[in-house]
Amino acid sequence: xxxxxxxxxxxRPRPMDVVWVVLFAALAVASPIRNEAEMELLALLAVVQIxxxxxxxxxxxxxxxxxxxxxxxxxYLLVGVTGxxxxxYYLILLVPVVSAVTTMGALGFAVVSFFACGAYLSFLLVLDxxxxxxxxxxxxxLALRVLLFVVLAVLMHQLAASVRAQSQxxxxxxxxxxxxxxxxxxxxxxxxRSERLAAIGQLMAGLAHELRNPLGTMKASAxxxxxxxxxxxxVPRELAGYIREEVDRxxxxxxxxxxxxxxxxxxxxxxxxxxxxxxxxxxxxxRTPAPDVxxxxxxxPDVHPVMMDGELMERVFYNLLLNAxxxxxxxxxxxxxxxxxxxxxxxxxxxxxxxxxxxxxENIFNPFFTTKPTGTGLGLxxxxxxxxxxxxxxxxxxxxxxxxxxxxxxxxxxxxxx
Numbered sequence: 001x002x003x004x005x006x007x008x009x010x011x012r013p014r015p016m017d018v019v020w021v022v023l024f025a026a027l028a029v030a031s032p033i034r035n036e037a038e039m040e041l042l043a044l045l046a047v048v049q050i051x052x053x054x055x056x057x058x059x060x061x062x063x064x065x066x067x068x069x070x071x072x073x074x075x076y077l078l079v080g081v082t083g084x085x086x087x088x089y090y091l092i093l094l095v096p097v098v099s100a101v102t103t104m105g106a107l108g109f110a111v112v113s114f115f116a117c118g119a120y121l122s123f124l125l126v127l128d129x130x131x132x133x134x135x136x137x138x139x140x141x142l143a144l145r146v147l148l149f150v151v152l153a154v155l156m157h158q159l160a161a162s163v164r165a166q167s168q169x170x171x172x173x174x175x176x177x178x179x180x181x182x183x184x185x186x187x188x189x190x191x192x193r194s195e196r197l198a199a200i201g202q203l204m205a206g207l208a209h210e211l212r213n214p215l216g217t218m219k220a221s222a223x224x225x226x227x228x229x230x231x232x233x234x235v236p237r238e239l240a241g242y243i244r245e246e247v248d249r250x251x252x253x254x255x256x257x258x259x260x261x262x263x264x265x266x267x268x269x270x271x272x273x274x275x276x277x278x279x280x281x282x283x284x285x286x287r288t289p290a291p292d293v294x295x296x297x298x299x300x301p302d303v304h305p306v307m308m309d310g311e312l313m314e315r316v317f318y319n320l321l322l323n324a325x326x327x328x329x330x331x332x333x334x335x336x337x338x339x340x341x342x343x344x345x346x347x348x349x350x351x352x353x354x355x356x357x358x359x360x361x362e363n364i365f366n367p368f369f370t371t372k373p374t375g376t377g378l379g380l381x382x383x384x385x386x387x388x389x390x391x392x393x394x395x396x397x398x399x400x401x402x403x404x405x406x407x408x409x410x411x412x413x414x415x416x417x418x
Contacts (some may be wrong), residue, residue: 017050020046024045032088035081038081038082052067075095084127085123096112097116109153113153215254219251266309266390269309269310271305271310274303274338277338279314291322293325295336303339306344317349336348346407354401361396361398365381394407
């Protein structure tokens with residue numbers, strides 16, 4: 001089977017491959033012995049170093065153990081064929097120690113270092129004591145070699161630990177920067193949205209005030225016309241009634257415009273969220289016509305009173321419950337949940353309606369955006385404004401055909417925004 005592109009790239013020569021080849025070739029050239037076994041072992045060590053980063057298995061815990069074991073064995077044999085205890089290659093046993101430092105923990109490093117020192121000292125067991133003797137100077141030289149080996153191993157472990165700690169610090173810093181960037185993006189979006197809403201609010205306030213006077217004149221004229229028309233004129237009386245009803249509907253819409261446009265004056269006090277939800281549900285059930293849905297209350301007993309403007313927040317919950325009821329099929333169910341947060345409370349309103357199209361999720365809190373034939377697009381905009389004034393958040397989760405969840409999160413302390 002032909003190699004994939006990833007596999008071909010993985011086996012291309014790398015700069016470090018050239019470095020390893022040059023280093024081990026230099027060792028072979030500089031060696032005073034240069035026997036066949038020595039050349040073969042140096043070549044095998046070079047091959048292991050070149051193949052190690054290319055074999056995924058060697059990056060695992062077991063693979064790293066296998067790689068260290070192979071290097072330790074090859075290094076031991078190289079020392080053995082080049083003079084054993086007198087070999088100038090004794091520091092080659094640091095190669096598996098370095099690998100252990102970079103791939104294993106402190107315990108793995110200590111075990112490999114112990115075995116490397118033991119492997120070097122084990123050559124004392126095969127000396128022909130009838131031909132050789134160890135003089136005091138030799139003992140000091142041997143001790144110096146072992147101590148030097150240990151010092152270098154500890155220094156490498158310390159360096160690797162420092163590098164790992166620095167890498168972890170870089171990762172944490174990168175995560176903090178990512179969080180900060182995300183928070184900054186959210187803050188910028190909130191500022192842009194607030195500026196946009198403020199401009200729309202000013203426009204709506206001026207327009208609403210200008211509409212109030214002609215609407216009042218139209219209603220008064222319609223009522224006067226009704227009084228002047230005789231009872232035997234049903235068509236003119238019906239048309240005058242339509243005029244009065246439409247004026248009332250338009251005036252109600254203008255009132256909602258003003259409610260959205262005027263600044264909110266919060267009067268926060270300790271308020272029981274569960275009681276506030278019960279009041280909003282009761283208000284909705286008294287509505288004419290009452291929604292044909294069932295409300296399931298899943299209130300947490302651990303929720304404590306929260307600083308808020310109870311009247312305004314009841315309006316928030318009423319609007320969310322009304323939207324959920326309008327989205328639910330006849331006989332459907334709406335679940336209202338509360339749960340404590342570390343710094344406040346979360347209220348969730350869950351319906352099993354058709355859900356919200358993904359393309360609409362970013363716009364549902366914008367004024368005048370609505371998918372309802374008779375909607376004004378101000379309900380959720382007012383909800384968002386009130387919750388923002390409380391320093392809270394409104395989150396929405398929805399999937400077409402699966403229903404919608406609106407979550408209102410409020411802090412434990414009043415955060416009144418000017």
